[in-house]
Amino acid sequence: MEAFFIVLALVAITLTLALVVFASGRGKRSDGNLPPGSFGWPIMGETVEFLFGKPDKFVFDRMAKYSPDIFKTRILGEDTAVICGPSGHKFLFTNEHRYFTAFRPHSMQMIFRSYKEGAPPPAPAAQDEEAKVLRSPGFLKPEALVRYLGKMDSITQQQMQSEWEGKREVRVYPLAKSLTLTLACQFFVGTDEPERIARLVAYFDDITLGLHSITFNFPGTIFYRANKAAVAIRKELRAVIKDKKVAISSGTPMRDILSHMIMASDPSGKHMPEAEIADKIMGFLTAGYSTVATAMTFFMKYVGERPDIYKKVLDEQMEVAASKKPGELLQWDDMNKMKYSWNVLNEVMRLTPPLQGTFREALTDFTYAGYTVPKGWKVCNFTRLGATQPCQLL
Incomplete structure (x- = not known):
């Protein structure tokens, strides 16, 4: 009984202190x-x-x-x-860099930056340097799609044949998630092991839900499941990293982002730690997972609801298919012929953006619509707002 009252007193003191801090902070920000x-x-x-x-x-x-x-x-x-x-x-x-810098919610920071636990958030300049290192090989440029397109077409055909062909009913979102993760693993990590990818799908579902969540890390919470999934993914990625290092040391040519990260070094000659590589690759895979799958799913939904648009998309795709020889994979010129399909996809993403909004941090006080936003506040814009009136793309 005595222990109970001690715990109760500690909780009361903690809440009181929190309220005092909250009230004093509110007073400061009311100016x-x-x-x-x-x-x-x-x-x-x-x-x-x-x-x-x-x-x-x-x-x-x-x-x-x-x-x-x-x-x-x-x-x-x-x-x-x-x-x-x-x-x-x-x-x-x-006004990027003038008023704002990138900001990741604390839940996202805790999931993706495990190698910096206990360290202060990186300065904007450090974030810019990270971005330069990651973009340097040109993997993320549109031109890179030219050499990857054939492989992407082949993987997509295999997935559709195994999951959709001959089925009376198909579920778009599960296939879209499996397909996008397979493609991301192929080009970011350089692996196409179906069993490993199947395990990762469930983990990435949990991470996606936990990216914007309350950071209560105890069993039963969304954040706890996301954190647990991140630990499992890091374990898988570290195993892949070790395999990659062996392959690289034997002289096997590698053309994926993971291999570049393993071999790259900073100006002082220091290589990136395995934990940091795993977290960055996990971020790449997450970004290329739910957003692309969401866009694909809503494309199918909206086109299916509009027979007139469906016919135009189908006619354009059949025209491209008719120009190909049996077994010939897509080329970049074929993609350039899909102008109407591309316009439809843009309209789908305008109506239902894969990302709900973006967060930034104010670098300085700024004024918008006659109101002042203090330095250090977070600034958010929701991309779906104002997108409910269809335009004339279609």
Whole structure:
């Protein structure tokens, strides 16, 4: 009984201190012409409504209540200004590095930056250097698709034959996830082992859900499952890294991003640690997993709902197919002939963007729509807002 009261007292003291810190922080940030809005509950802010409701409704309700241009809130542990609509989107991306720098929510930082646990967040300059190192071999440039296109076509045909051909009913999203992860593993990691990829699919589902979550790391929470999945993926990737090092030392030619990371060194000649390589590759695979699969799935959905558009897409694809010899794979010239299909895909991504929004951190105080956003606040724009009126692409 005595132990119970001690624990209860500690909890009460902790909550009291948290409320005092919260109140003092709120007093400091109340200076100036802040955007209208609410910081919600102490500590949690409005995170619960944001994560467990519908993000679109969360934003639209506050636009109607406070301002159609900008409002303040507290989500994912951060004071946040949500800039709304296409004009907000333009403002955010035309002032990159002037007012804003990249920001990853704490849940994302904890999942992907395990090799820096306990270290302070990297400075913007360090992030830029990381990006330069990763982009240097040209793997991420559009031109790289030219040499990968045939292999991508071959893998896609194999997957469709095994998963869709002859079936009365097909499930688009599971195939899309399996296909995109297979392609990502092939070109980022240089592996095409079906059993290993099948194991990874379930792990990446958990990670995707946990990227924007409350960082409660105990059994039963979304973040706990995501963290556990990240540990399992790192284990798989470290095994692949060891195999790669053996292959590289034997002189086997490698043309994937993982091999480049293993062999690359910084100006001082230091190679990247295995843990850091594993986390970066995991980030690449996650980025190339759910977003592409989501775009593919909604493409099928919207085209299936519009017979007129379906016919035009089918006619264009059949015209390209008719120009190919039996067994001949797609070439870059074939892709350039798919203009209508590409326009349809762009419209699909406009109506249902694979990413709901982007987070940035304010490098300095700035003014938008007559309101001042303080330095250090997080700034968010939701890409789906304003995309509900179909344009004339189709």
